[in-house]
Amino acid sequence: PFEAAIFDLDGVIVDTAKFHYKAWKRLAGELGFAFSERENEQLKGVSRMESLDLLLQAGGITEVTPERREALTSRKNEWYKEYLATLTPADVLPGVTNFLELLRSCGIQTAIASASKNAPLILEKVNIRPLFDVVVDGNSIVKAKPDPEVFLQAARLLGVAPAACFVFEDAAAGVEGAITAGMRVVGIGDRGLLACAHLTITSFEQLEPVFLLGHIGVTGH
Numbered sequence: 698p699f700e701a702a703i704f705d706l707d708g709v710i711v712d713t714a715k716f717h718y719k720a721w722k723r724l725a726g727e728l729g730f731a732f733s734e735r736e737n738e739q740l741k742g743v744s745r746m747e748s749l750d751l752l753l754q755a756g757g758i759t760e761v762t763p764e765r766r767e768a769l770t771s772r773k774n775e776w777y778k779e780y781l782a783t784l785t786p787a788d789v790l791p792g793v794t795n796f797l798e799l800l801r802s803c804g805i806q807t808a809i810a811s812a813s814k815n816a817p818l819i820l821e822k823v824n825i826r827p828l829f830d831v832v833v834d835g836n837s838i839v840k841a842k843p844d845p846e847v848f849l850q851a852a853r854l855l856g857v858a859p860a861a862c863f864v865f866e867d868a869a870a871g872v873e874g875a876i877t878a879g880m881r882v883v884g885i886g887d888r889g890l891l892a893c894a895h896l897t898i899t900s901f902e903q904l905e906p907v908f909l910l911g912h913i914g915v916t917g918h
């Protein structure tokens with residue numbers, strides 16, 4: 698019954714979630730407040746501008762003009778892109794490449810569903826684009842997670858029904874969006890933070906691919 702696996706990018710395929718946090722924390726520092734890893738959890742999966750709003754809210758900063766918001770997000774993005782410049786294929790998270798190859802050898806289609814406008818750059822830097830049939834990212838969607846748009850668009854492009862898709866997500870907003878899309882979700886990370894996921898793992902290395910494949914109803918390969 699399961700025909701496609703849809704992956705979030707930041708924090709699932711590549712460990713870029715730490716760079717996002719580093720850049721937001723740096724911006725908070727410039728604005729004069731501390732920003733914890735815990736507070737950063739709610740920014741994961743959320744669009745750049747909405748992330749800024751959550752950050753400013755955490756710092757108690759109100760009444761920011763649209764021009765200032767633009768300036769602050771582009772500042773954050775400049776730093777983030779500086780950090781991205783260091784990415785190499787070795788930054789693909791453990792077990793990811795093997796798992797993608799296994800899925801494809803079973804005839805399961807694969808897609809990226811990310812809110813990031815930097816997704817094409819990241820995929821190219823770590824050289825993993827060829828392992829995905831479809832990429833949907835922040836350049837082609839209107840509504841960010843937890844809206845299901847990005848997942849539904851990926852399923853549509855793959856030509857697969859939402860109920861036949863499995864989603865891999867590290868963000869609470871992403872887990873929520875995938876569930877709203879009518880898909881099954883595997884949470885990557887802390888079970889407590891991703892309580893709504895159907896299953897939670899801490900790493901693809903730990904994931905027993907055979908178990909999962911049994912779970913999602915694929916037999917033999």
Ligand code: G6P
Pocket residue numbers: 707717740741742743744745748774811812813814815816835868
């Ligand atoms: C992903 C990340 C978020 C990020 C968003 C936009 O969903 O999890 O932390 O804010 O993409 O990314 P961008 O690279 O376009 O700023």
Ligand code: MG
Pocket residue numbers: 705706707708709714741742866867868
């Ligand atoms: Mg993520």
